[in-house]
Amino acid sequence: MTSGDAFDFARYFARVHRGALWHEMHVGMAVYAGATRPGLAVLDVGCGPGRLVHHLQGQRVQIVGADADPAVLAKSHSLFPGLPLVRALAEALPWPDGVFDAVLAGNLLFLVAEPLVVLREMVRVTRPGGRVALWNPSEHMSRAAAAAYVRAQPTLDPFEQKHLVNWARVAENNRRWSAADLQSLFAHTDLIEFESVTVIEGLARYVRGRKRPA
Ligand SMILES: C[S@@+](CC[C@H](N)C(=O)[O-])C[C@H]1O[C@@H](n2cnc3c(N)ncnc32)[C@H](O)[C@@H]1O
Numbered sequence: 001m002t003s004g005d006a007f008d009f010a011r012y013f014a015r016v017h018r019g020a021l022w023h024e025m026h027v028g029m030a031v032y033a034g035a036t037r038p039g040l041a042v043l044d045v046g047c048g049p050g051r052l053v054h055h056l057q058g059q060r061v062q063i064v065g066a067d068a069d070p071a072v073l074a075k076s077h078s079l080f081p082g083l084p085l086v087r088a089l090a091e092a093l094p095w096p097d098g099v100f101d102a103v104l105a106g107n108l109l110f111l112v113a114e115p116l117v118v119l120r121e122m123v124r125v126t127r128p129g130g131r132v133a134l135w136n137p138s139e140h141m142s143r144a145a146a147a148a149y150v151r152a153q154p155t156l157d158p159f160e161q162k163h164l165v166n167w168a169r170v171a172e173n174n175r176r177w178s179a180a181d182l183q184s185l186f187a188h189t190d191l192i193e194f195e196s197v198t199v200i201e202g203l204a205r206y207v208r209g210r211k212r213p214a
Contacts, residue, residue, distance in 0.1 A: 010075035017051035019160040032206045033133030035102035046108030050076035090118040102131040110136040110175040128214040137171035138205040139178040
């Protein structure tokens with residue numbers, strides 16, 4: 001393969017972030033976390049091309065995005081100049097303990113080698129009593145289920161239809177989590193008050209918890 005054949009993830013995901021359904025689900029995670037109030041200090045880990053960061057900045061949230069991929073961050077800077085973004089590994093976030101009111105991660109933990117390491121790091125930088133929320137494919141996600149979902153949504157943008165099936169393929173090759181799976185992950189951290197809901201007909205799952213008060 002020549003470098004000209006390389007898959008341009010930053011470009012692809014910038015297109016994903018333009019999709020109305022994806023954006024609605026992304027914002028839904030922030031709403032579920034209670035992270036949309038003006039003045040809250042919020043971190044979006046694995047922020048990708050930054051549309052959620054941009055959206056929350058527009059709500060006057062003190063939002064910061066973190067992502068490991070310099071190409072993704074460059075794309076985000078070209079789309080949203082001046083957005084507060086930091087190049088960082090989710091496994092070693094460059095902030096002191098307890099500085100954020102809420103920490104979010106959309107479609108990150110199901111991909112990483114050590115989800116518990118990332119979740120503990122998210123909890124570390126959350127203040128006692130603050131929120132952590134995740135969005136990932138649920139145990140019901142599959143290529144067949146995603147294809148059936150998009151068939152039932154004929155007005156959905158064709159790119160979003162294809163992306164949902166791609167996302168299902170990535171999920172099949174990584175992780176698809178039930179509420180019980182994620183509850184046991186949360187049980188190995190300082191998070192309490194585990195809660196979970198599914199979206200898009202059960203194919204994706206939000207979970208949230210609260211960092212144990214000091
Ligand atoms: C599937 S995209 C999700 C982007 C966005 N959160 C969303 O839900 O649309 C995952 C993002 O996480 C970033 N990422 C993957 N592994 C990471 C890690 N270990 N630390 C920080 N970012 C990571 C990738 O660069 C990518 O931008």
